[in-house]
Amino acid sequence: MIGLEYILSLYNMQHIELAVKLGIKKQNINLWIKRKQSIPKKYLPVLSELFGVEEDYFTKELTEVERLEIQKEKLKQDLTPVIQKQDQQFILGDVNDIVEVPIYDKEEMNKIERTIEKAKLVARFKQAIEIDDELPNLDTFKLVIELLEKSQHEIIFHKTIEALAHYLEVLPDWVSTGPEQDEFENELFEVLDDNNF
Known part of the structure; x- marks a missing residue:
């Protein structure tokens, strides 16, 4: 499923509604989702602003982590959470370091943050086991x-x-x-x- 299609379903937005917001025909949205046409670059910043999601998410197949990141952004818009404090957490990757992780006043936000971290770990484990x-x-x-x-x-x-x-x-x-x-x-x-x- 292309990112645009996932985002529209997550936001319960019909193709016609998005077409009206963009000032284009509904058929254009259908063509984008079916990958018969690429989303013109001029619409990517508009889509990004509209949904609060990075531009490249709209045009590609999304990973589980990317879908969760989009859900997190939607939750932020819906709940407008407040960061209560910052916890320190060690991260592994290109640079092993301690980073500040926000703790929100809304448990839904903290839960999706934990879910994202778990999904990242599962993806890394799967990648490690599939090396050879x-x-x-x-x-x-x-x-x-x-x-x-x-x-x-x-x-x-x-x-x-x-x-x-x-x-x-x-x-x-x-x-x-x-x-x-x-x-x-x-x-x-x-x-x-x-x-x-």
Whole structure:
């Protein structure tokens, strides 16, 4: 489904209604959605302003994360939430860093933010597992899933994952949860070093 079609359905807007807002014929909207014509560039800023969505979303197939981002923007328009505070959260990606994450006064906004983060994690996990059809470490992925299912709330599991992230330089050294974590990591690193890892 092309982005424009998804956005119109999300906003419960008929093709004729959008056509009137843009000052064009309804058939143009139909042609855009069926991809028989491209959306002219002059209408993209107008659509972006109208729906509060990035211009490139209108012309492409949307990922799950992009659909959720559009839902979030619609919720912002509908609820006009207020940011109550900012929480610090570590993000992984091109630049591993701590960022400020807004906490809203409307639980619907906080819930969609969590849903977006989960969808991003699922997409990254799927991408990681699909890197190679003959993945030699498939057993590692199986173990990770098993541990997540059975032990994700165990403190030792969290500490071990954080320690491994430091050891493998996924987390920078300056990201730490305190002296207790540092002590645990030092002991774990000794065991790894003793076993030539």
